[in-house]
Amino acid sequence: MARRAVTMTTAAFTTTAALLLTACGGGDESSPEDIKGAGGGSPSASASSSTPPGVDRPVVKLPSSFQLTFEGWTSGDAQEQAVLNDAKEELRAGYAAIIANDPDSEAVSFYDTDSGRTQSKKWIKSYTDKNVTVIGKLPVFDPKVTLLEDGTTASLGYCTDESEARTEHRKTGKVEGNPPEMDPEVYYLVTLRKSSQGVWQNASVRSERGKCAK
DSSP states (O other): OOBSEEEEOSSSOOOOOSSSOBOOOEEEOOOTTSOOOOOOSSOOOOOOTTSOTTOOOOOOOOOTTEEEEEESOOOSSHHHHHHHHHHHHHHHHHHHHHHTTOTTOHHHHHTBOHHHHHHHHHHHHHHHTTTEEEEEEEEEEEEEEEEOTTSSEEEEEEEEEOTTEEEEETTTOOEEOOOTTSOOEEEEEEEEEEOTTSOEEEEEEEEEETOSOO
């Protein structure tokens, strides 16, 4: 489910970790069996106060069968909050694309740079090519934003817990989760670039299972 498994690099999510939640990463790629974050549909996002007016963000909707929750994704700093807002919608858009069976999702493209989009599409297709979707619950927590001095680049680290995330085959209904011996927590490190419109887009993602603070 993992978007990316151990070290992923490129757009929104590089590799699929163990079940289906691992969304980003910059190392290896996993199969849809890896768990990652989720999304469904088109992204709907709330613009931050630092976002220029007139930017129409896509609306992302996730079905009740997949609960993607974000814990602690708030900051008193407006720039950091803007990064968190857009990164959250990118992740939601990615899962929405998997659920909608849409690797060419326009919502994902909106929140990715060109290189990031290539990475995200590969991750989404690791599910759609196998005709599986994602279900269950995926908490996304402990976000940490670092803004670079250039003002247009940021890094974001966060963790996911795939304990209750699953993949489901669209035709057979077969449900699978990560093996019991696999660590359900995956750490992600995302690089984001600020577009000319003021949107923070995923440029690359790395992930490593078992690297979250206990």
